[in-house]
Amino acid sequence: MTLITLLLFWLLCLLLLWGWKSALLRKTWGEPYVGSLAVLLESDDWGPGGEFHQTRFEALSALLLRHTDSQGRPAVLTADMVLSVPDTQAIRSNGYAEPIRCYLDQGYQPLLHSFKDAMQNGTLVPQLHGIEHLNLSALTRLGANNDARVSAAFNEDDWWDWETLDSPLQGHYVDGSALPTTPLTIEQTRTLVQDAVDAFQRIFGIPSISTVAPCYLWDEQTEQAWAAHGIRYIQTAGYRCPGRSGDGTYQQDLSEIRVGDDSGSGQLYLLRNAMYEPVDGRKADGCLVQAMRAYRQGLPVVISTHRYNYTRSETECNDSLQGLDQVLTQLESNHGNCRYLSSAELGGWLETPEQSLTSPANQSTWPTLKRLSGLSKLRAFLLRLWYRHAKLRVVAIVTGLIIPGVLVIGTDKLLGVQTRDG
Numbered sequence: 001m002t003l004i005t006l007l008l009f010w011l012l013c014l015l016l017l018w019g020w021k022s023a024l025l026r027k028t029w030g031e032p033y034v035g036s037l038a039v040l041l042e043s044d045d046w047g048p049g050g051e052f053h054q055t056r057f058e059a060l061s062a063l064l065l066r067h068t069d070s071q072g073r074p075a076v077l078t079a080d081m082v083l084s085v086p087d088t089q090a091i092r093s094n095g096y097a098e099p100i101r102c103y104l105d106q107g108y109q110p111l112l113h114s115f116k117d118a119m120q121n122g123t124l125v126p127q128l129h130g131i132e133h134l135n136l137s138a139l140t141r142l143g144a145n146n147d148a149r150v151s152a153a154f155n156e157d158d159w160w161d162w163e164t165l166d167s168p169l170q171g172h173y174v175d176g177s178a179l180p181t182t183p184l185t186i187e188q189t190r191t192l193v194q195d196a197v198d199a200f201q202r203i204f205g206i207p208s209i210s211t212v213a214p215c216y217l218w219d220e221q222t223e224q225a226w227a228a229h230g231i232r233y234i235q236t237a238g239y240r241c242p243g244r245s246g247d248g249t250y251q252q253d254l255s256e257i258r259v260g261d262d263s264g265s266g267q268l269y270l271l272r273n274a275m276y277e278p279v280d281g282r283k284a285d286g287c288l289v290q291a292m293r294a295y296r297q298g299l300p301v302v303i304s305t306h307r308y309n310y311t312r313s314e315t316e317c318n319d320s321l322q323g324l325d326q327v328l329t330q331l332e333s334n335h336g337n338c339r340y341l342s343s344a345e346l347g348g349w350l351e352t353p354e355q356s357l358t359s360p361a362n363q364s365t366w367p368t369l370k371r372l373s374g375l376s377k378l379r380a381f382l383l384r385l386w387y388r389h390a391k392l393r394v395v396a397i398v399t400g401l402i403i404p405g406v407l408v409i410g411t412d413k414l415l416g417v418q419t420r421d422g
């Protein structure tokens with residue numbers, strides 16, 4: 001086969017590929033492509049906690065303050081806030097007649113003070129998680145029925161941690177008191193969201209324009225309620241689950257969410273793509289591999305790291321801090337264009353990429369992120385196709401299209417070898 005024949009063969013393959021997958025190729029090319037190493041730390045479940053949470057959070061904030069990006073900006077935690085816990089003693093005292101909350105600014109002032117200090121020094125941007133991390137009406141009803149699953153909540157006089165609840169009971173925008181979960185009425189959802197945005201504004205002095213649902217359980221009606229209250233960006237793990245089935249399985253109604261996708265309810269989706277959950281065995285090395293894979297595809301690196309990594313035993317907390325230090329050091333040192341930002345700012349960049357970034361917490365402004373274009377964008381585009389679609393990988397190998405593909409991308413990037421320019 002002469003070279004000309006081979007080139008004609010590849011051209012024919014590309015035409016057939018276009019005929020087969022043009023919608024996918026167009027959509028993938030139309031996605032956002034970021035040229036900076038944009039690093040976001042998304043941390044769920046902050047909010048009311050034991051007194052020791054304050055020192056744990058302050059140690060985390062101090063670590064973030066020691067890390068700065070290429071613009072001199074400190075590393076910033078987008079902390080997904082739970083705004084209240086049930087006042088279980090008060091609920092019990094009134095005979096379970098009504099759900100009663102104890103808010104972050106009522107019983108947890110020292111911790112809130114630390115959060116506000118971190119907002120000022122630039123290491124924390126709070127984001128709405130939920131007014132609580134459970135469904136309070138369901139919890140109260142179970143308490144009235146002396147259900148064993150909530151007896152600790154209503155019978156312990158000391159600090160009770162909602163994280164000890166059975167997993168189905170931790171969902172917020174569903175009733176998980178029995179499986180399968182029951183959807184809320186539109187009025188119930190609207191009330192939860194209305195109360196949450198009001199409380200968030202009162203507690204932090206700013207609105208939350210982005211959110212992530214507790215347990216990743218939410219539906220279209222939740223999105224509409226968020227939209228009605230100015231929430232424009234929804235953090236996801238790549239799917240949407242409106243409920244759980246009888247055996248507890250999460251039911252997806254959207255299974256392939258990409259960063260920048262339109263929710264259909266007036267919001268943009270964001271996407272977590274790297275896990276730093278060392279308490280669950282997802283440690284620094286694995287997180288860095290995921291982070292660099294996202295970066296090579298021109299995706300913002302959104303690292304998930306829950307509160308519990310920092311609020312369990314002191315040893316676990318210290319190990320988590322040490323590993324996070326390693327992740328951030330590596331991201332900063334290997335690349336001259338590391339940029340820290342919060343999720344709300346990433347949402348803003350997706351909407352208006354030319355505008356400077358502004359922290360919602362302290363109003364500091366930072367240059368906008370770089371965008372990929374030309375050959376750099378083509379490389380990232382090909383890598384998205386390669387990583388995401390097994391069938392396209394087979395086609396590339398069988399037809400030999402992998403050869404020109406590798407020439408465009410570079411073998412180092414295809415194989416995931418880290419280089420100075422990523």
Ligand SMILES: [Zn+2]
Pocket residue numbers: 044045129133213214215
């Ligand atoms: Zn959560």
